Amino acid sequence: MNYWVVLPAAGRGERFGVGAPKQYEALPGGVVLEHALAPFLRLSSTDLRGVVVVLGSADTRFATLPLAQHPQVTTTTGGASRAASVLAGLDAVRARGGAEDEWVLVHDAARPCLSAAELGALLAALATPAGQASGALLALPVADTVKRAASQEANAGGTPELAVVAATVPRDGLWRALTPQAFRLGALTAALENALRLAAAPGGSAPTDEAAAIEALGGAPLLVPGSPYNVKVTLPADLEFAATVLRSRAERTRHD
Numbered sequence: 001m002n003y004w005v006v007l008p009a010a011g012r013g014e015r016f017g018v019g020a021p022k023q024y025e026a027l028p029g030g031v032v033l034e035h036a037l038a039p040f041l042r043l044s045s046t047d048l049r050g051v052v053v054v055l056g057s058a059d060t061r062f063a064t065l066p067l068a069q070h071p072q073v074t075t076t077t078g079g080a081s082r083a084a085s086v087l088a089g090l091d092a093v094r095a096r097g098g099a100e101d102e103w104v105l106v107h108d109a110a111r112p113c114l115s116a117a118e119l120g121a122l123l124a125a126l127a128t129p130a131g132q133a134s135g136a137l138l139a140l141p142v143a144d145t146v147k148r149a150a151s152q153e154a155n156a157g158g159t160p161e162l163a164v165v166a167a168t169v170p171r172d173g174l175w176r177a178l179t180p181q182a183f184r185l186g187a188l189t190a191a192l193e194n195a196l197r198l199a200a201a202p203g204g205s206a207p208t209d210e211a212a213a214i215e216a217l218g219g220a221p222l223l224v225p226g227s228p229y230n231v232k233v234t235l236p237a238d239l240e241f242a243a244t245v246l247r248s249r250a251e252r253t254r255h256d
């Protein structure tokens with residue numbers, strides 16, 4: 001099955017808490033972004049039509065990576081929200097000859113531990129009738145009990161980093177959305193344009209994943225069970241976890 005990859009990497013990673021964007025943090029064998037793309041390029045022989053990496057306008061790091069010379073990889077400049085950055089990536093796919101009904105896999109530049117097995121499961125889901133109709137995303141059932149916190153005002157006088165419980169959210173049927181998320185080029189473009197229009201209205205906000213934009217137009221994407229190792233590097237502890245996962249995979253490959 002032919003597909004394109006869009007890798008949004010234009011975020012500033014403010015929650016990570018250091019100067020450099022988190023996608024350029026070092027891991028064994030390469031930076032976070034290089035690991036994020038590796039599983040796609042390993043499978044590149046047949047089905048991959050091309051990769052578009054979406055960069056911040058001030059990015060000077062990407063061009064220094066060997067990946068920048070890869071024949072299937074091109075770059076474009078992102079926007080103020082993830083949705084705007086992905087939309088810029090979709091424009092670049094179209095400019096490279098992508099057809100409206102072709103699949104685009106959107107994968108966070110900050111997820112360095114995607115496995116070949118997860119990628120295979122996602123692509124297999126796209127061949128099912130539900131996948132064909134609305135696309136699919138990797139996701140994980142929520143294991144912890146989930147609490148909603150009260151607003152900060154309800155915590156008046158308390159320690160700012162502590163929160164007060166407002167409610168327990170039943171976790172039945174709740175999944176955490178991971179990436180890649182796969183949708184057809186035309187459908188995802190229409191959904192993100194719609195989402196950004198709504199976000200521009202007073203009180204509106206941009207969607208935090210692609211599936212949310214598809215759902216808003218009535219789509220029902222497939223949830224494909226992913227791996228708990230497919231971590232998004234958001235905090236320094238996530239980087240340590242990712243390093244451990246990659247080291248143990250490299251170790252296993254050496255012993256195979």
Ligand code: C5P
Pocket residue numbers: 007008009010011012013023054078079080081082085086107108109110234
């Ligand atoms: O901010 P968050 O961790 O959810 O970002 C997820 C992905 O979206 C990251 O790879 C980040 O670089 C990207 N992003 C982007 N453009 C933005 C904001 C986030 O490409 N304006």
